Amino acid sequence: MLDAFLAGAHQVFAFDTLIYMLIGSVAGIVAAAIPGFTVTMAIILTLPLTFAMGPLQGVSVMLSVYVGGYTGGLISAALLGIPGTPSSVATTFDAYPMARKGEPGRALSLGIWSSFFGTVISTIVLIVAAPPLALIAVKLGPWEYFALIVFALTIVASLVGNSLLRGLIAGVIGLGLATVGPDPMMGRPRLTFDADMLMAGLPFLVVLIGIFAISQLMGEVEDHGKGKGTDALIPDVIEFKTWAVMREVLMHPVNLVRSSLVGVFIGALPGAGGSIANLLAYDQAKRSSKNPEEFGKGTPDGVIASEAGNSATAGGGLIPMIALGIPGSAVDAILMAALMVHGISVGPRLIMDNADLAYGMFVAMAVASLMMLVVCVLSMRLFLRVTDIPKQFIVPTVMICCVIGAFALNNRVTDLYLLGAIGLVGYGLKSLDYPLAPLVLGVILGPIAETNLRRALMSDGDWTVFFTRPISAVLLAAAVLSVIFSVRSVLKMRKKDRPATDEQDGD
Amino acid sequence: MMSPNGKSAAADASASAAMRAKTELARLISYVVFGLGSVYLSVRAGQLPTSRWEPLGAGSFPKLVFAVLAVLCLIAAVRAVVDIRKGGKLDGLGSAFCQWIKVRRVSFAIFGLLVVYLLALPVVGFSLATFVFLMIAQLLIAGISKKTIIQSLIAALIFSVGLNMLFAEVFNVFLPRGVLFAG
Structure with missing residues (x-):
């Protein structure tokens, strides 16, 4: 084992590999900072560039894009309130209010350090506990997956926004949007109304950009009529204390470790990645906090939970891929494809046949997280320049980046028309105070939910199996409980408000 | 007898309740639109x-999803009416x-421009x-002056020609060349 570890480390620490990894890290951060450019897209663009490299060098570069990308999403989440990737949705809940309150530097530093520690913790778990964790993950059947998605959606609906009901409606609209196009099992076209642009379905990236970015950008110029049009998005003087914030992150060890472990576990579940992990980690942090009312208003705990959670999925996702050859996410599938291009079969024998490669990947993960940290710490001031730029430049330019992001996904002009339509719908929903995160999550999770529901009923037509399998039953019970708790807290708040309202009525 | 402060508070409360009612009306319209749409899509x-190979066919999941949406919209609509x-x-x-439109006039103008x-x-x-x-978008947001025209011109040049070159040369993403210019 030690020989393989050292052989892997020797390859990763080669000068040219380190240079390529550095470039990959910067590219990942920059790509994910642009709303609409996901980590997946950045890795897809990197894949052809790695064909000329050796297998470990190629995978190391892609891992550095991966790790950098998970952090880059926080930049636009914190500074613009637009999640750069779906995995930084929960980061907007507290990092954006913190930045709006005049602490954008602190918000970014918190996110970067949390991402670093999250990745390091996940790498340690990956090395130490990969086999048993992967065994737990693969024991879950379609019943458990479906229950997990129901649980994730109810949590999201109850977590964000001011109304559970509108959150649930938004989530179910997302599930509904995901049903447009070919069905995920047989490919039969559904609800396309014979329109060419709907035949391939609604690409989730286009929905993500339209719902979050276009509506957010339209909202940014709303108050122009009141004379604030040319103000910078975050006008205050920026001050971040990198080392003080590092200590601040380390002062929340329970939150950091818990969120990272949530990320590792979710990452290890095939199909469930950073987009669920950041929200679950945030939810756990909120529920165990002594001051849950501070969440959503710019509390450091929220930023730490979300960023540690999403970054830890990078290590977690590699567990089933390395141990069993099952990719945990789209990104892991691309990494797997990259290895297969080099003639390496990914599966249970990977660690036995190519131990240096497997352990080299562990080393590359650790190096990539360190590189991300160094790049972010050294260039944070550069990223914060975004805050000095007036809205007149940011809004139209980011809109153009969104258009490019939507177009580059499939090179389809019709996707741009969908982008416009979805953007308008998103703006309308935002104006009516519908939370947007459940909708996007619904679109991403819809096909996974449908596939698992249909698979479950194909193997056993009895619906009660969902309640008799223990893990599935626990997850469904947790979903019901999360709704009950949310309704209870709303009723409590209404009771609190009632005396004041009654007095007003009395007047 | 009510004090002036009390009168002002009562007026504020009344205005706030009226505003809430108007917002709820707008939401009610959205619930009705989504509800009717989901009933149609469910049908x-x-x-x-249906499929011969599995209990659930291609239509079952969307039918279930839109039926749930219709029920949720119905519950939300009833609550909105009560409110x-x-x-x-x-x-x-x-x-x-x-007033709502006036506050958002630049947003809608930018969106219209985006559609064009x-x-x-x-x-x-x-x-x-x-x-x-x-x-146009930059001048719409910043207003027209000599300074903003020069700034917008430079930014527009950089982000139109520059971005096109960046994506073509570095990322191998070729953005539309246009029917008029396609060789």
Whole structure:
């Protein structure tokens, strides 16, 4: 084992590999900072560039894009309130209010350090506990997956926004949007109304950009009529204390470790990645906090939970891929494809046949997280320049980046028309105070939910199996409980408000 | 006898309740639209042929999803009606709507411009369409002055021609060249 570890480390620490990894890290951060450019897209663009490299060098570069990308999403989440990737949705809940309150530097530093520690913790778990964790993950059947998605959606609906009901409606609209196009099992076209642009379905990236970015950008110029049009998005003087914030992150060890472990576990579940992990980690942090009312208003705990959670999925996702050859996410599938291009079969024998490669990947993960940290710490001031730029430049330019992001996904002009339509719908929903995160999550999770529901009923037509399998039953019970708790807290708040309202009525 | 402060508080509370009622009315309209749409889509999904190989066919999941959406919208609509009745007065709807539009006039103008840009993109190509879009959008937000025109011109040039070159040369993403310029 030690020989393989050292052989892997020797390859990763080669000068040219380190240079390529550095470039990959910067590219990942920059790509994910642009709303609409996901980590997946950045890795897809990197894949052809790695064909000329050796297998470990190629995978190391892609891992550095991966790790950098998970952090880059926080930049636009914190500074613009637009999640750069779906995995930084929960980061907007507290990092954006913190930045709006005049602490954008602190918000970014918190996110970067949390991402670093999250990745390091996940790498340690990956090395130490990969086999048993992967065994737990693969024991879950379609019943458990479906229950997990129901649980994730109810949590999201109850977590964000001011109304559970509108959150649930938004989530179910997302599930509904995901049903447009070919069905995920047989490919039969559904609800396309014979329109060419709907035949391939609604690409989730286009929905993500339209719902979050276009509506957010339209909202940014709303108050122009009141004379604030040319103000910078975050006008205050920026001050971040990198080392003080590092200590601040380390002062929340329970939150950091818990969120990272949530990320590792979710990452290890095939199909469930950073987009669920950041929200679950945030939810756990909120529920165990002594001051849950501070969440959503710019509390450091929220930023730490979300960023540690999403970054830890990078290590977690590699567990089933390395141990069993099952990719945990789209990104892991691309990494797997990259290895297969080099003639390496990914599966249970990977660690036995190519131990240096497997352990080299562990080393590359650790190096990539360190590189991300160094790049972010050294260039944070550069990223914060975004805050000095007036809205007149940011809004139209980011809109153009969104258009490019939507177009580059499939090179389809019709996707741009969908982008416009979805953007308008998103703006309308935002104006009516519908939370947007459940909708996007619904679109991403819809096909996974449908596939698992249909698979479950194909193997056993009895619906009660969902309640008799223990893990599935626990997850469904947790979903019901999360709704009950949310309704209870709303009723409590209404009771609190009632005396004041009654007095007003009395007047 | 009510004090002036008390009168002002009561007026504020009444105005706030009326505002809440108007917002709830707007939401009620959205619940009705989504509800009716989901009923229609649920029926459409139900018409898809069933599968011989599995208990759930292609239409079952969308049918289930849109049925759940319809139920949720119905519950939300009933609650909205109750809230509107509690909130009381709904007069001045026209002026409230005009005010709503007025606050968002730049947002809608930018969106209109985006629609024109997206339609023009395949015809005139990325660089030219983006240049014009950026120029107009920036001046719309910042207002027209000598300084803003120069700034917008420079930014529009960089982000139209520059972005096109960056994506073509570095990322191998080729943005639309436009029918007019396609060789």
